[in-house]
Amino acid sequence: xxxxxxxxxxxxxxxxxxxxxxxxxxxxxxxxxxxxxxxxxxxxxxxxxxxxxxxxxxxxxxxxxxxxxxxxxxxxxxxxxxxxxxxxxxxxxxxxxxxxxxxxxxxxxxxxxxxxxxxxxxxxxxxxxxxxxxxxxxxxxxxxxxxxxxxxx
Amino acid sequence: xxxxxxxxxxxxxxxxxxxxxxxxxxxxxxxxxxxxxxxxxxxxxxxxxxxxxxxxxxxxxxxxxxxxxxxxxxxxxxxxxxxxxxxxxxxxx
Numbered sequence: 001x002x003x004x005x006x007x008x009x010x011x012x013x014x015x016x017x018x019x020x021x022x023x024x025x026x027x028x029x030x031x032x033x034x035x036x037x038x039x040x041x042x043x044x045x046x047x048x049x050x051x052x053x054x055x056x057x058x059x060x061x062x063x064x065x066x067x068x069x070x071x072x073x074x075x076x077x078x079x080x081x082x083x084x085x086x087x088x089x090x091x092x093x094x095x096x097x098x099x100x101x102x103x104x105x106x107x108x109x110x111x112x113x114x115x116x117x118x119x120x121x122x123x124x125x126x127x128x129x130x131x132x133x134x135x136x137x138x139x140x141x142x143x144x145x146x147x148x149x150x151x152x153x
Numbered sequence: 154x155x156x157x158x159x160x161x162x163x164x165x166x167x168x169x170x171x172x173x174x175x176x177x178x179x180x181x182x183x184x185x186x187x188x189x190x191x192x193x194x195x196x197x198x199x200x201x202x203x204x205x206x207x208x209x210x211x212x213x214x215x216x217x218x219x220x221x222x223x224x225x226x227x228x229x230x231x232x233x234x235x236x237x238x239x240x241x242x243x244x245x246x
Contacts, residue, residue: 028204029203030203075223075226105201116203117201117207118200118202119212120212131222134229138229141232
């Protein structure tokens, strides 16, 4: 268990990190960012919590089998979206022009239109689920494996 | 002796390659292919994505992203498989 300063700072910083990661994920088809980057930022909050509160307390909150299920569902969603355009080609953008994220923007910079992208924002979310759960599970598994018994309290 | 000859031959080959690439470098500002111009001009109409980088990563080069996601998923699976602690199993010290 670390000191009170570290714990309090982690409590304040973690929501900001989570919010920034979420912004990078769901705004990734308009501005810079995307599933991988936002997912890494999001998962770094898990590392912060492990450092501040100890891995056993975090692992009661985030269980490994749930993280594995989330990671698998993200990967399956990504491959499913890739196969959804199979009528034309693999990775065809099926939803461009449809009601779901379907606005087709004019040529040039127009950052105010976020209901665009077709399958791209959905794939961002799928990859982000994969990355968030995978990286959190890696951090948590390694922290749990290296904890000394009786030293954590 | 033969080792020195091999090392100097390798260095000479590398130096020749560097000089050749420096001499054959295409002029600054002229793109080497028409693919980037095509993507910049058409990605917004074809994929509906304002961010051209996202359009390339998730649409034009989707296979690449699929490989990256697979690598990360496999890494996570392997780490969990190596480091998992089963219930009721006492950790060895």
